[in-house]
Amino acid sequence: MFDVAPSEMLIVALVAIVLIGPKDLPRVMRVLGQWVGRGRSVARHFRSAIDDMIREAELEEMEKKWKAENERIMREHADLLTGAPAPEPATPPKPELPAPAADSVDAAGTGPSPAPAASAEAPPRS
Numbered sequence: 001m002f003d004v005a006p007s008e009m010l011i012v013a014l015v016a017i018v019l020i021g022p023k024d025l026p027r028v029m030r031v032l033g034q035w036v037g038r039g040r041s042v043a044r045h046f047r048s049a050i051d052d053m054i055r056e057a058e059l060e061e062m063e064k065k066w067k068a069e070n071e072r073i074m075r076e077h078a079d080l081l082t083g084a085p086a087p088e089p090a091t092p093p094k095p096e097l098p099a100p101a102a103d104s105v106d107a108a109g110t111g112p113s114p115a116p117a118a119s120a121e122a123p124p125r126s
Helices: 006-020 025-076 078-082
Strands: none
Touching (some): 006 025, 025 078
């Protein structure tokens, strides 16, 4: 967050020693450390409270979705709960196509099938 170079830290330490004095410097550093610790604690507490509120809002949203989905499923499958027969699902009728003549189309359905070749069987050799 703060970019403090080692040379800048050295200058701050020298100024602190001159202004505060070497005798009181440890006590001042301890108090400063306590204040930094309290500030971090407050920031951590604030962040966790915000995270909790976000998590609760997400849970409420998920519960609403689950409730709506559960109601939809219960409506669709109410027959299973009451024991009544299920209604048949509406399916659109399929158009009926006329069947082609068996001798006019080959197995691949690409056109007329070739006439079967006359097989002349050779007499068995002895």
